[in-house]
Every structure is written in C-alpha cells, then in structure tokens.
Amino acid sequence: MRMDTDQLIKTLAADNAHRPRPVGFVLALALLAAAPVSILMFMAELGVRPDVMTAMHNPFFDLKFAVTLALAAAAITISLHLARPEASLRGFVWLLAIPAGLLVAGISGEMMMPQRLPMMTRLVGNNSKVCMTAVPLMSLPLLAAALIGLRHGAPTRPALEGAMAGLLSAGLAATLYASHCTDDSPLFVATWYTLGAGLMTAIGALAGSRVLKF
Amino acid sequence: MREREDEWTGLMRSAISGDSAAYHRLLKAITPVLRAAARRGLARAGQPVDQSEDIVQEILLAVHLKRHTWDANAPFAPWLFAIARNKLIDALRRRGRRIFVNIDDFAETLPDAPAAETASATEVAAQLNSLPARQREVLQSIAVESASIKDTAKKFAMSEGAVRVALHRGLASLTTKLREP
Numbered sequence: 058m059r060m061d062t063d064q065l066i067k068t069l070a071a072d073n074a075h076r077p078r079p080v081g082f083v084l085a086l087a088l089l090a091a092a093p094v095s096i097l098m099f100m101a102e103l104g105v106r107p108d109v110m111t112a113m114h115n116p117f118f119d120l121k122f123a124v125t126l127a128l129a130a131a132a133i134t135i136s137l138h139l140a141r142p143e144a145s146l147r148g149f150v151w152l153l154a155i156p157a158g159l160l161v162a163g164i165s166g167e168m169m170m171p172q173r174l175p176m177m178t179r180l181v182g183n184n185s186k187v188c189m190t191a192v193p194l195m196s197l198p199l200l201a202a203a204l205i206g207l208r209h210g211a212p213t214r215p216a217l218e219g220a221m222a223g224l225l226s227a228g229l230a231a232t233l234y235a236s237h238c239t240d241d242s243p244l245f246v247a248t249w250y251t252l253g254a255g256l257m258t259a260i261g262a263l264a265g266s267r268v269l270k271f
Numbered sequence: 272m273r274e275r276e277d278e279w280t281g282l283m284r285s286a287i288s289g290d291s292a293a294y295h296r297l298l299k300a301i302t303p304v305l306r307a308a309a310r311r312g313l314a315r316a317g318q319p320v321d322q323s324e325d326i327v328q329e330i331l332l333a334v335h336l337k338r339h340t341w342d343a344n345a346p347f348a349p350w351l352f353a354i355a356r357n358k359l360i361d362a363l364r365r366r367g368r369r370i371f372v373n374i375d376d377f378a379e380t381l382p383d384a385p386a387a388e389t390a391s392a393t394e395v396a397a398q399l400n401s402l403p404a405r406q407r408e409v410l411q412s413i414a415v416e417s418a419s420i421k422d423t424a425k426k427f428a429m430s431e432g433a434v435r436v437a438l439h440r441g442l443a444s445l446t447t448k449l450r451e452p
Contacts, residue, residue, distance in 0.1 A: 059396045059415075060328075060392070060395050060396045060410075060414055060415070061324075061392065062302060062324060062327055062328055062331070062392060064414040064415060065328050065331060065332075065392075065395065065414065066295065066298040066299060066302065066331065067295070067413065067417065068410060068413050068414040068438070068442065069294075069298060069331060069332070069442070070291050070292075070294050070298065071291070071413050071419075071420060071438060072335065072435070072439050073286060073289070073290075073291040073294045074289070074291070074435060075438075075439045076339070077336070077338075077339040078339070079339060080339070080340060140340055141340050141341075141342065141350070142337070142340060142350060142353035142354050142357060143345075143349045143350045143352075143353035210337075210340050211333070211337040211340045211357075213353055213356075213357045270361070270450075271333065271337060271357070
C-alpha cells in the first residue's frame with residue numbers, strides 16, 4: 058500500500074471532524090486525577106498540623122500558601138504557554154518573580170520584627186529533612202500527571218517545558234506540605250522549599266526532554 | 272507573502288469551525304512551501320533531497336494532530352513554521368544517525384544520490400502496513416480509493432462513528448511509529 062502526499066492530505070481533511078481537547082483541559086484533568094494520590098500520601102504520613110486554627114492568625118503561616126500557590130499558578134501559566142510551538146518565554150518569565158518577591162517581602166518583614174530565635178535557628182528549623190523528602194515525594198505523582206497532560210501540547214523546547222512541569226508539581230505539593238510544617242519562617246521556606254522545588258525542576262527537565270518531544 | 276499568510280490564517284479558522292474543504296485547501300496550499308523548506312534543509316545537511324516528501328508528510332501529520340495548540344487569534348504562519356522547523360530538525364537528526372551507520376557499513380556502494388524530481392514518500396506507506404487491519408483498511412479506503420466516511424462505513428458494515436475513530440487512531444499511531452528510531 059502506498060500513500061502519496063495528496064492522498065495523505067485527503068485523509069487528514071477527512072479527519073477534520075475530530076476535535077482534540079485544549080491542552081489546559083487535559084492538563085487539569087490529569088492533575089485532578091493525580092491529586093488524590095498526593096493527598097493520600099500527605100494524610101497517611103504527615104497530616105495537617107494540630108494547631109492549624111491558631112496558626113492561621115500568623116501572617117507568616119499564611120504567607121507560605123501565598124508563595125506556593127503563586128509558584129504553582131505561575132508554572133501552570135508558563136507551561137500552558139510553552140505548549141504552543143511558536144511560544145517564546147518573553148513576557149512570561151516575570152511570573153516566577155511573584156512567588157520570589159513574596160518570599161523576599163516575607164524575609165524583610167520578619168527581619169524588622171523582634172525575634173525569639175536567632176536567624177540560623179529559624180532557617181534550619183525543625184523539619185528540614187521531612188520537608189526535603191516530603192515535597193519531592195508528593196510532587197512525583199503530580200509531575201507524572203503534568204507530563205501526561207503537556208504531551209497533548211506541542212512544546213518545541215521539551216526540557217524547559219518539563220522543568221515547568223516539575224515546578225508546578227512542587228508548588229502544589231509544597232502547598233500541601235505547608236499545612237503540616239510548623240516552621241513558618243520565610244527563611245525556612247526560602248531554603249528548604251526552594252531546594253525541593255529545584256530538585257523537581259531538574260527531574261522535570263530531564264523527564265521532559267525525553268517524553269515531551271512531539 | 273503577507274497576503275498568502277493571511278489567507279492561511281483565514282482558511283485555518285474556517286477549518287477549526289468545521290469546514291473540511293477549507294482545511295483541504297489549506298493543507299494543499301502549505302505543502303509546496305513545506306516541500307521547499309524540507310529540500311533546503313536536506314541539502315544544507317548534505318543529505319539527498321529526494322527524501323523531502325517523507326519529511327513533508329511528517330510535518331503534515333504533526334500539523335493535523337497538534338492543530339488545537341494553534342491560537343485562532345494568532346497568525347497561522349508562525350505556528351506552522353515552528354512545527355515544521357521542529358519536525359525538520361528531528362528528521363535530519365534521525366537521518367544523520369542512519370546515514371552515519373550506512374556510511375560505515377556500505378561505504379563503497381553509497382551512490383551519488385541524484386536528486387529525483389518527483390520524490391515519493393516511503394516511510395508513511397511502510398508504517399501503514401504495521402497498523403491494525405481495521406485502521407489500515409479505513410485509511411486505504413479514504414486515502415487511496417477516495418471513499419467518503421459514509422461509503423467507507425457502508426463498505427465495512429461499520430458505523431460512521433467507528434470509521435471516524437479508526438481513521439483518527441490510524442493517523443495518530445502512524446505519527447507515533449514514524450517517531451520511533
């Protein structure tokens with residue numbers, strides 16, 4: 058059997074009725090399917106901290122969620138943009154400055170307040186090891202889902218797109234983790250959350266360069 | 272140039288809203304441009320230009336399967352050329368590896384590769400044979416015998432929906448198979 062280009066074109070035109078779903082829809086579906094896995098891991102091993110009702114009155118506790126959610130939202134927006142083949146990063150990278158800026162503002166705010174604990178103690182905290190393990194582990198199902206969702210797109214820079222998938226998975230997993238962790242200092246967040254997110258970004262880039270080519 | 276690209280954008284908008292004839296016209300219109308680009312790419316990479324048709328078909332398949340990533344408010348040409356460039360680089364890379372192996376193995380029999388004027392594609396055709404029978408039959412009926420979806424459904428005693436599914440799955444798995452080294 059042969060197929061010349063005119064015949065192929067005829068066949069493609071016959072398939073025009075097939076309407077693929079938008080990438081954003083498929084990504085949302087994949088993330089929603091994976092979220093219960095991460096939430097289950099969280100519930101089984103960590104759980105919400107017992108003093109959450111009082112913690113909510115602490116602005117530094119709330120800031121953690123602002124940072125992680127801003128990170129997830131920025132990474133989702135950039136990854137959907139990069140799912141278009143002609144997309145360039147210009148005009149989009151600054152979105153990542155929002156979570157970074159929130160952290161910097163938090164750190165400066167904390168510096169100006171009288172503190173019970175020295176800076177290094179706040180930075181090292183009590184949960185750095187748990188944080189470094191839990192955030193990447195809870196990210197993994199979300200990263201897999203994000204990669205599946207973004208495969209539906211046409212990213213011409215698969216490693217960069219994979220990095221964004223890693224970053225968005227880390228942002229979502231860190232949001233869960235933040236409700237468990239009793240270390241609320243922005244210094245702790247800037248150190249350990251960032252390390253976890255960095256690790257996921259690297260894993261995402263590596264995986265993306267393999268699976269996101271189209 | 273400008274005019275041509277505006278026409279493409281218009282045709283693609285009609286295609287997205289369900290006009291298959293406009294889609295057919297658009298694919299016809301972009302093919303010579305893609306062919307010229309593929310030939311240029313092959314020539315620059317020092318590879319026989321008679322393989323251009325395989326690359327053209329790969330680009331067309333990618334355009335088809337990824338057309339939902341085109342933003343209907345944006346011009347069509349930059350999107351098309353981004354897809355084409357990506358596929359061309361990909362194809363040259365794969366061929367580079369293959370030709371490298373060829374040179375090692377058959378250095379003495381490597382011909383000077385005269386550029387064939389009427390290039391024919393072989394890769395899509397070869398992969399067609401590895402598709403499941405139903406998908407292959409449906410593709411053959413529509414591509415080679417120019418049957419409509421309705422006639423194809425009648426011929427194989429399938430529903431039109433089943434023909435559409437087989438057609439789409441066939442095109443999607445063709446694309447996957449072409450990407451395998």
